[in-house]
Amino acid sequence: MANMAVAVGGTEAPPPRRAGRNWVPYALLVPGLLFLAFFYAAPMVTLGSQSLQEGNVYDGYILTGNVGIYPETLSEYWPHLFRSLGYAASATFFGLILAYPLAYYMAQKAGRWKNIMLILVIAPFFTSFLIRTLAWRIILSDGGVVSDVVQASGFDHVLNFMGLTQGDTLLNSKFAVIAGLTYNFLPFMILPLFAALDRLDPRLMEAARDLYASGWQTFRRVIWPLSLPGVVAGTLLTFIPAAGDYINSRLLGNTQTVMIGQVIDSLFLRVLDFPKAAALSFILLVMIVALVGFYVRKAGTEELV
């Protein structure tokens, strides 16, 4: 209520401004706009144009407006596309389940440990993404603790049955890829959730309890809806990079778990089929934008867009 009073007191008339002297804000925008033009707009145009060219690396490419490449690429790589979106969705789902209780605890219960826990969440960023993913090869390797526990508990049969692993090895499987994706993008889930839950007034939870809401009802009616902006931000920050990721599937997967990022990577750098690689990049982009747009509308969080 204090800020309400401040808001009322703060509505003084802005100082009079002379017309024609307002170039400063625009000047401040210039570096950002230049950056976007060079590193975002120009590459997008180049990529779009590349996808519509025909030829090869040796004789050069000519812009022929070959839109037929899009259906062609789509029909060739749709399994990879959908697999990528599926893996990314799974990683997002598991990330949310892991991150939510942790973020809630950090924000509402950790007290003086809050900052230390935040640092621990961010700490993995001090190591390379690649090295962390390689470390998962060791964590999941045959004869390791994780592998032993999974086999001793009989969970390997569940994983096998679900088609996530084959035989008694955890590595080079769907399971390993999704686990790697979940792990690598977990901080991107935790931080926005933490920010949203940290703002949550604990008195609202007390009010809910006081008004006959059980623990579950308090979560369902008060905590969850108020944390939705964090949920939406966290799931987007996880889903979008996970869908385009090509490290996890290469290091932890097998030939049946190839993701779209990996395909684009090899088309660009090994097959050298630039038009197809560019077309595939565009298809991925459009699919993600469409999915995200639909999702944000569904979630109904106006603050985000």
Place this chain on the structure above:
Amino acid sequence: MAENPSGDLRLVQLSKEFDTFTAVHPLDLTIPQGEFFALLGPSGCGKTTTLRMVAGLEEPTSGAIYIGDTDISEIKAFKRNVNTVFQNYALFPHMRILDNVAFGLKRRGDKNAMAKAQEALELVELGHTAKKKPNQLSGGMQQRVALARAIVNRPDVLLLDEPLGALDLKLRRQMQIELKRIQADVGITFIHVTHDQEEAMTMADSVAVMNAGRLEQVGSPAELYDRPASTFVANFLGQSNLLTSRITGDAGEGLSSADCHGYPILVATENIPDGVSDVFVGVRPEKFRLGRHGRNQLKGTVTDDSFTGVATQYLVRLPWGFEVTVIQPNDGSPRAKVGENVDISWEPGSEFILDASQDEDAGMLDTGLRHG
């Protein structure tokens, strides 16, 4: 109380200890059903902790809480038939006003939740805001929504935690009247926690004064003001002049003589605490008169005067250097000037008498207490 013992709230040896300090020492208190009760004390005196224990938001270290004959201290907050109006309202920001008010009813599966919620909103004259969100309402309106959200559940006891603390003075006066009206309408026991003695006195049927985790005194506002049981209560409720005196003997007619810094005064024998002779004779500023009107008379010099319209407040220095506050109503009696030598007088029996062995500064606010 006797004809309807079912709904009285009783706290029995209730206490709360935190890691490093005791917030509430074992405390006994009975609040009759349907009463407007105030828990008054400075911040940190344990009044809010006591309230939170009744609400179930804090677990007592020991003791029991009864509503009627049922011990509710083991019942979880969300199953207790007790509701709270929180200090900063704690309205759910993502819900419409109507949904906020219907929240408790819905959790208990009331089929008529929406209609009852609308009715409760009408009671606080906010029926037209049903479809708005809390942040579209002013502080005073949010306060009334919080009240509607609590009373719509028809709790056995309604707890109000400094409910008017965030409102400005004018709105606070208005809400005080409003709260009393609503309490009279619904007949629910209200327990109002506040640090504002004026608010407690104007609103409550009974007031319990708390200090440092202990109950100092319970009584009607008039009892607390006219017969405070401790220097803390004397100083916390209104202004007091405490004159250090010694009881010297019986003076007949229910009076006793006393010696106040060498000056003889009379006090009512019934006001003297048992077995005490070194005392503070407490005189409220409005019980003093300028001039020789009462049987007790002292001489002094006016050192300050401030005219407030209804009355003039004087500071008068007594011969031994102690300054007392005198409030002279604006009833046409002659006014004194600063520097003028005056007589001040009061009637025996209008005083209260406290044991002088206690801390004379207890509960002293910046201008509250004068002693000597």
